[in-house]
Amino acid sequence: MTEGEKPLKVAVLGCGVVGSQVVRLIHEQADDLAARVGAPVELAGVAVRRLDAPRDIDVPADLLTTDAAGLVARDDVDVVVEVIGGIEPARSLILSALENGASVVTANKALLAEDGPTLYEAAEKAGRDLYYEAAVAGAIPIVRPLRESLAGDKVTRVLGIVNGTTNFILDKMDAQGSGFEDALEEAQALGYAEADPTADVEGFDAAAKAAILASLAFHSRVTAADVHREGISDVTAADVRSAADRGTVVKLLAIAELRESESGEEAVSVRVHPAMIPRSHPLASVREAFNAVFVESEAAGQLMFYGPGAGGAPTASAVLGDLVTVARNHRQGTRGVGESAYADRAVLPMGETPTRYHVAIDVDDRAGVLAAVANAFAKHDVSIQTVRQEGRGDDAQLVVVSHEATDARLAATVEELRGMDIVRDVTSVMRVEGTDE
């Protein structure tokens, strides 16, 4: 069917965990790719840092090059796949590829979250595609559903478990009762966390994905700098136990939602933080290093997309899916959906984004304690939804779940509580998500 068609030439930048799987799939699925694209898909070259580095697959020597800039400048390259990661040289190479008339597929969440609009504008100007399904939640189709499937609907909220390392750690803490440090060590031993886990556990990786999801969901420009970010290194075994006691589980969530600003406009709240969600919530059952993205929209209601969020082959699957679309478009001289930022909504500062809180307080077991604690919340204008008294004597505890309150008001309340005679300790303060007020 596709014999005689001019082959589509693909340059792959990077041949690490993901790149090597992309190269493997381009070879192994050659017949299927040809049938789906309408022309054979061939490698033009693979740019690597060192020609003699050990790699997972055999790449023909004549395809390997250390001259990535030279590769993307070649006239015969139709599509460039960028899987180097990081800001530079990835950005320059993508811009150069687009200027040269190539279409681009990238998995580079950091770059898109920092400087996506520069790239999107370059693609628009060149009349080429820039696709990036692999940048968020690995193999899980979420960019395309947000960009296309939900294009006739109004998305109101996205809650994502988009970092496998932190989900693995929190899942172990929940299942085994272990502390953060022990769970992190286990994740490192099993290869789920890096030696320097900062990017994962402090939420930087999730924040980049949150920015991309918010941009897509709300047709506005949102960058990593817009994202309020809290990691999981302060989550304690006591927090996780307290969550479990009330039928919830702690997850690191990337949240993007429409909120009304103080001036009454629709604005975007975008944040990454640990939160307690009910065990009955579809996200609660996402175990180990899996990812999932939960989407709420006006007409569709609640959707969830679940799967492996990282790894060479899963990420390569997402890259190849984009490659097929981009290659088809390139052949036909058309392009798919580009950046959609027409709504141009403002990002709401975290100080104007009230959330609900769970607060566990060790108290003296005597009359009037509940009233005193309730007064402390009232004094700082934090409205209480539920309060539960647990244990007796030295184990007496109050567990308060608030209505929505700003961080500032909540922090003042906690300070007030800590200064009270009847309060022995505030043992857990954590946001609550995934419930209707």
Added chain:
Amino acid sequence: MTEGEKPLKVAVLGCGVVGSQVVRLIHEQADDLAARVGAPVELAGVAVRRLDAPRDIDVPADLLTTDAAGLVARDDVDVVVEVIGGIEPARSLILSALENGASVVTANKALLAEDGPTLYEAAEKAGRDLYYEAAVAGAIPIVRPLRESLAGDKVTRVLGIVNGTTNFILDKMDAQGSGFEDALEEAQALGYAEADPTADVEGFDAAAKAAILASLAFHSRVTAADVHREGISDVTAADVRSAADRGTVVKLLAIAELRESESGEEAVSVRVHPAMIPRSHPLASVREAFNAVFVESEAAGQLMFYGPGAGGAPTASAVLGDLVTVARNHRQGTRGVGESAYADRAVLPMGETPTRYHVAIDVDDRAGVLAAVANAFAKHDVSIQTVRQEGRGDDAQLVVVSHEATDARLAATVEELRGMDIVRDVTSVMRVEGTDE
């Protein structure tokens, strides 16, 4: 941005539960649709059976018509949305629309499963789009992920809960211990099941969706007639209890998977039947009338797509998503992915598709019983994976889970068992899915 652009004219065929929501969203989301399509989207007309029928929304009288054929024949119609359902007149109207140069969005699973290729060929010939996300699993994006996101991967299996009525009934049987008839009555009372529930409970609806999923996943033509179909009306409270006792749950599954045929070719097995799946499987937690589709592929691994599988607004969300893509393509004179049937794989007859079975047998409580039962399985060449003895005396029961066996061999084994002195009754025979052998 889109001022001055020639409007895209949309004809909607049918103004029932789904059609009225499509009309509502086209009105309410007009600004967003215009920004996303690049031109205003306007209704050309709405074809209904009776002008004076009560409907959920107000449609301007000058848009309503009973002449659907006349509406699709109009020169100014760019996109036709078909939400009438059934085979005729839907098929003739879609064919006529394509011939007249319109692009088509449909939610018509029955028609696509019966005669899809006729429609796909007409779209190909006309150079127009025929999109149908809403035909499978309502609001859940699954057609687009299979057609596009996974286009660079090799899908090996699709397991879907694609009928909300049967999932609601089975969920009630599981949660309340009720029998099929009681759970069906509850579903009918709550509007989840129709007065004549045959299409749902006997698996016809799921079979149509299974055919569509199999066609997409395996790039082959599969029709409803190819689907082996068993409903849930024979599922008993005892089956559900027996499933629960071993940590599983009964679901009606639409299954499409690659199997090796007897001649060693890759063939497609496509079937709908109740099956026990482990509670730890992602599909097990799909409650009430929700749908979910679980996809396994070589590179991506395991993905799941979850959400509302029916209802006016959710289905309309999927229709509108297609409408945006199709309208963009129509404006630009391009088309998206058409039928992909290049792999042309054969459908494997059910007689050549071995599956695993769970068999619960009430037996006499005496020595040698287990050996005798094991002999019955061996005699018919059904290999046993596990056998568990439960209860004592009059409650003695053996629960056998087999390795893969054909229906014929399993049926012969059950007949053999029923004829044995030591067997008081075979209380449950059901397939097992979602586990690795």
